[in-house]
Amino acid sequence: MSVFINLLNFGITNNDVFMGIFNKKIDVKELFPEGFVDIHSHLLPGIDDGAKSIENSVELIEKMFKRGIQNFRTTPHVLGSVWENSSLTIKEKEKELKTALIEKGHHDIQIHAAAEYMLDEHFSKLLGQDDILVLKEKYILVEMSYFNPPFNLDDILFQIQIKGYTPILAHPERYSFYHNTDQYAKLIEAGCLFQLNLLSLIAEQYGKQVTKTAYDLLKKGMYTFVGTDVHHKNHVRLINAIANKKNKKMLMPLFENNMKTFSFDS
Numbered sequence: 697m698s699v700f701i702n703l704l705n706f707g708i709t710n711n712d713v714f715m716g717i718f719n720k721k722i723d724v725k726e727l728f729p730e731g732f733v734d735i736h737s738h739l740l741p742g743i744d745d746g747a748k749s750i751e752n753s754v755e756l757i758e759k760m761f762k763r764g765i766q767n768f769r770t771t772p773h774v775l776g777s778v779w780e781n782s783s784l785t786i787k788e789k790e791k792e793l794k795t796a797l798i799e800k801g802h803h804d805i806q807i808h809a810a811a812e813y814m815l816d817e818h819f820s821k822l823l824g825q826d827d828i829l830v831l832k833e834k835y836i837l838v839e840m841s842y843f844n845p846p847f848n849l850d851d852i853l854f855q856i857q858i859k860g861y862t863p864i865l866a867h868p869e870r871y872s873f874y875h876n877t878d879q880y881a882k883l884i885e886a887g888c889l890f891q892l893n894l895l896s897l898i899a900e901q902y903g904k905q906v907t908k909t910a911y912d913l914l915k916k917g918m919y920t921f922v923g924t925d926v927h928h929k930n931h932v933r934l935i936n937a938i939a940n941k942k943n944k945k946m947l948m949p950l951f952e953n954n955m956k957t958f959s960f961d962s
Contacts, residue, residue: 724939725764729951733767733806733958734760735831736866736891736923740789740809743781744773746927750796757797757805759932760924766805769831769958771812771866771923774819783829786811806960812837812866815846823859830861832958837891839866844873853886864921867893869910870902880918889920892950898937914946921957922950 738746739753747753757768772786773779790809797805810829813819815838822828830836836856846852856863865888874880884890895901896910913919926932 719940719942722939722941722944724936725762727935727939727944727947728764729948729955730764731767731955731959732765732951733769733954733960734765734924734926735769735771735864735921735954735958736812736837736893737768737770737926738772738812739768739770739807739926740772740786740793743785743789744775744779746772750792753793754796754800754802756926756929756932757802758800759929760926760935761802761805763932763935765924767958767960768806769808769810771810771831771837773814774811774822775814776816776818780818781811783811783827786829808832808960810837812839814838815840815849815852820852820855823855826859828859828861831864834860834862835864835889835957836861837866838863840871842870842872845871850886853883853888857887862889863887864889864891866891866923867896867925868918869893869896869906869913872905875905875909880913884918890918891921891923892919893925894922894938894947895925895931895934897943898934900937901931901934919950921954922947923954 738744739756741747741750741753747756772781774781786809790807794807797807810831813822813836819838828836840846853863865883868874868880868883868890869892890913892910892914896906899907924931924935
């Protein structure tokens, strides 16, 4: 008892002590199960705000490999006039990256290039042309503006599903206009699956409110999948901060969903 009384003098509560034990750090390689598939990253060279060159791409992948990730369904932005990446351009960069990895001796790293599509007019045009790069089978990764959702969001989601695709909404925790609302449940009812950004679990990256929302959605079981959303070396470094027993336990169902749905074995 005297220990906790003394700790209270420093503003530390019994709960803090308990959570400190529960949040015991683990080696980052222990966080990810063998065979984990990262379904959100920006590792292709020079085509969006991620890797800047083929050397940078290989460097990022090598750093992630050291943390226990070797399977990547990477997702460059396709965003209106900002990142006008075509399916052809993306696949050309995929080929370039695969060649570079093999030349470096990385025969055990798996790469598949899809895309992260902004839900805008350009995306609607691509959807109408059936020019969509899937993560695997019917799944596509989509995102929204951080300022507001598309005015015709319900119609876009409907059209995606009419075309036979299943939309996975990237990092819903980062859309502040949905915080403290019932809109998340409505999106799931509309057919959206949710993908958590791993780095949303630490306030250093996106802020305390995003972290709070991420944990709230996680505890409610609203996420189906998880991704790193790695763009650069600092993102890779920050993955280390997530590695504790509490997060591993909470994330394991999502890790398993990624592996079951996006495995390279089938």
